[in-house]
Amino acid sequence: MAARPLTPLAAAREAAGYTQESLALALKVERTTIGRWERGVQSPQPWQRPGLAHALQVSLEELDDLLRHTVRRSSRTASPVILDAPTIAVDVVGPTPSASDSREREPAAEVDVIHAAIPRLRRALDRLDLPDDGPTRSPAGLYGEIARASDDRLQSRYGSLVRRLPDLITELARVGQLGGSADRRHAAALLTLALRAADGVAFKFGYLDLSARLIDLMRSAAQLAEDPLLLAAVAYVRTETFFASGDLDIAARALELAADRVPDLETASASAAFGALHMRAAVVAGRAGKPDRAADHLREARRASTVVPEGVYRGTAFGPASLRIHELAVAVELRDPVGIERAAAWQPPSSLPAERRSHYFIDLARAQLTLGRHEDAYLCLQAARQAAPEHTRAHPQVRQSLSALLRTHSAPSSGLVDLAAWARAS
Known part of the structure; x- marks a missing residue:
């Protein structure tokens, strides 16, 4: 039987690590009282709110927002939701298999979970230099957790990811303070990848200020790790900031400098870092309207892809298939x-991470719109949704493409209308 979708208040309670029973005990109320608050049929009294906000690790203003959205959700009938627990842990630098369970969660509920967890993530970052006491595993013991976080990001399991990240980031901060110099460098490397995963959520769900902060913290952690390939990964991610601000010339310069600093191209990881930076720079050049520069960067990336198997290197996917996706984007x-036409003749294999496959179909939908193939554009968006629903629904280009399709159809099909409603396009 499908579980009921979590309301925002219930999601915040789970994100803070409480059951209804344990939260009731902490606040000295009945468990049924917690249930009524979470269903939106009753609100906490004014004198109860400070304690509730403290337990959930949110401000009073953020608590008011949670309560308001909870009441709003309770006023409409919620659809069933399946909350799948991720079970796959993969090598951070190895190939990432596609998710074995492709059942789509009820999207609105998952979005509420993500937004409810963002305050906890912010607070974990606020206390990076003053982490709470708690269990502290060795860096080697945390490696699997980082692999799982990386896989969740690449497979578009953002709700599962953002629930775990605050505690994981805090534990990594403790390791960095308690270990010797080697452990501190190792913990800083793992922290860089954890922050990379957090940025995957922040940027996609519109928290651009948080994304910029995470990128700055990533750069600091990578410097502490003394790993030039992690610094290359940060330069790759940093492009998001320049895309948001429109500073394409600065983005191109940053990527080219980072590519020049990649050491020892004899190793697969170094070649992957070099190739990823050039394929990212190709997209920047394409957006800037510089086809010759884009072709130069694609040529460098293509050369690197001939010696690197498709996989995930320092949190970034690279290889022949990833290059094909970027060729389409350019x-x-x-x-x-x-x-x-040349790029669209290829289809991403099912072994690619779900987020990568979804991104390909989102770009292909834009391409089909450019060519006036509206039905093909619609089918591409459906394919993107099937590959990675959370990623597709959060992507602004999906809403732009759907809005364009709605404007060009005087009598849109029910499938197009349903897809636009699901993606909140108008």
């Missing part, structure tokens, strides 16, 4: 019909 940015 063609779309340049509005190049020949490049679009």
Whole structure:
């Protein structure tokens, strides 16, 4: 039997690590009282709110928002939701298998879980230099947790990811303070990857200020780790900041400098870092309307992809398939019909991470719109949704494409209307 979707208040309670019973005990109320608050049929009294906010690790203003959204959700009938527990842990630098369970969660409930967990993530970052006491595993013991976080990001399991990240980041901060110099460097490397996973959630769900902060913290952690390949991964991610601000020339310069600093291209990890930076720079050049520069960067990335198997290196996917996805993105940015046709003749294999496959179909939908193929664009968006529903629903280009399709159809199909409603497009 499917579980009922979590209300925002219930999601915040779970994110803080409480059951209804343990929260009731902490606040000295009945468990049924907690249940009524979470169903939105009763609100905490004014004198109860400070204690509730403290337990949930949110401010009073954030608690008011949680309560308001909980009441709003209780006023409409909620659809069933399946909350799947992730079971796959993969090598951080190895190939990532596709998710074995493709059942789609009820999206609105999952979005509420993600937004409810963001305050806890912010507080974990606030206390990086003053982490709470608690269990502290060795860096080697935490490696599997980082692999799981990386896999959750790449497989678009953002709700599961953001629930665990605050405690994981706090534990890594403790390791960095308690261990010797080697352990501190190792913990800093793992912290960089944990922050990378957190940025995957923050950026996609519109927390641009939090994303910028996470990228700065990533750079600091990578410097402490004394790992030049992690610094290359940070430069790759930092491009998001420049995309948001429109500073494409600065983005190109940062990526080119980072590629020049990648050491020892004889190793697969170094070649992957070098290639990833160049394929990212190709997209920047395409967006800036510089086809020659884009072609130069793609040529460098293609050279690297011939010696690197498809996989995830320092949190970034690279290999022949990832390059094909970026070739399409460049063609779309340049509005190049020949490049679009060539890139669209390929389909991403099911072994690619769900987020990567979804991104390909989102870009392909934009390409089909450019070519006037509206039905094909719609089918691409459906394919993106099937591959990674959380990623697709949060992606602004999906809403833009759907809005364009709605404007061009005087009588849109029920499937298009349903997809637009699901993605909150108008």
